[in-house]
Amino acid sequence: MRLTDGQDIVLGIAGLGTVGGGVIKILEKHAGLLAARSGRSITIGGVSARDRSRDRGVDLSSYTWFDNAVDMAASDTGINVIVELIGGSDGPALALAREALGNGISLVTANKALIATHGKELAALAEKTGADLRFEAAVAGGIPIIKALREGLAGNGVTSVRGILNGTCNYILTRMEREGLDFDVVLKDAQQLGYAEADPTFDIDGIDTAHKTAILAALAFGTEPDIEHLPTEGIRNIAPVDIEYAKELGYRIKLLGVVQQTSEGIETRVHPAMVPISAPLANVMDAINAVVVQGDFVGQTVYEGPGAGEGPTASAVMADIIDVARGQGGPRLGIPAGDLAVATPVPVSKHRGTYYLRLRVEDRHGVMADITKILAEEQVSIESMLQRGRASDGGVYIIMTTHEVVEASVASALERFTELECVLETPAMLRIEA
């Protein structure tokens, strides 16, 4: 539904938690500025959450309360933009999104799970009814990366997008490196300090990064968001010893979301990687997010900033509301939903790259010969090899980096290493990402 000239924006805000509260604070602080920038006054026509009695640090008494958020999207409420800040790929968030867009009411959401899972359906619905669909806050919080891909870089063929998209993981990896601590110790501390959720699975197992990567892939390459075929590894198995050797070799370990055009197709993957210390992503520390985009005409562009939290996320939501008010529509996922291609997933086994390998082995002669024999048979060529003193739990470490090789060869060498008697634990492998 197109806004008419002079028509005010009337928001229905569903979800009054961290982000919802932040949006209301911006609206209260910057009402005049927002009206000047968007050309319309922006008011709140309704709010909804689960618990009406909860103190949210903002005065809600002047807003109409809806027990059922979906009712805000009925055509007779006067609400013309729904702001969905509930979360979750299905349930009330999806019901509200469908109802709003189906009725031609624009939707602004911070919900990466919703867009990664139902993005195509929702974009098609929005395009059918003329509603707008915006989700800047869903990826990298305060960084305007959706806008960059949809607008600023729209003249480019994108060749790759790499991002640090989860502040919790980056915070944990930063502290593991700075303080030489184990993953479990830092995680517990991060939970106490509020940097990690009580149930941290979504963050540390890479699922949150995968949702965001699926959205970036869709925008960068004009493909349907596809979370199902996105190979995803988290940071649970990162050992302090790998962080140390990374440093010695001139790298830093980061959890990355990667989307890359290769000769095999479009690779999308989420995993921890060794990043050269000279690369922009290696120097993004603590809970900060960053994205590096390669475009065929622009070259490399880098975006960095706070990826979560009340202020940064509400800032991105507000920017979307202003865009809806300005009527700056365009295809919701970069190209019309009906033209989005189904990407053929490229299995990680076909990934060509360089690798870091670490083995803990018995300290005796003949071990190196066994290892190099397997590497030669699997056609894995070694760029550098170090042997380091006794490991604390026995044996010695052999650390190797490879020349470019297909991952299937590395995987097969690793499998054969584990069968060797001299190999004392499951070898560690990390992809190196330039």
Ligand SMILES: NC(=O)c1ccc[n+]([C@@H]2O[C@H](COP(=O)([O-])OP(=O)(O)OC[C@H]3O[C@@H](n4cnc5c(N)ncnc54)[C@H](OP(=O)(O)O)[C@@H]3O)[C@@H](O)[C@H]2O)c1
């Ligand atoms: N927090 C961040 O830094 C951040 C960053 C980027 C994106 N996001 C995304 O933003 C969204 C909101 O996150 P958040 O951190 O603000 O979450 P939150 O603090 O947990 O708030 C969620 C809100 O949704 C409400 N809610 C739950 N079920 C509902 C229902 N059936 N109907 C209406 N309201 C319902 C809750 O109500 P009660 O308060 O009554 O329980 C709560 O107010 C999520 O999609 C999240 O992924 C968050």
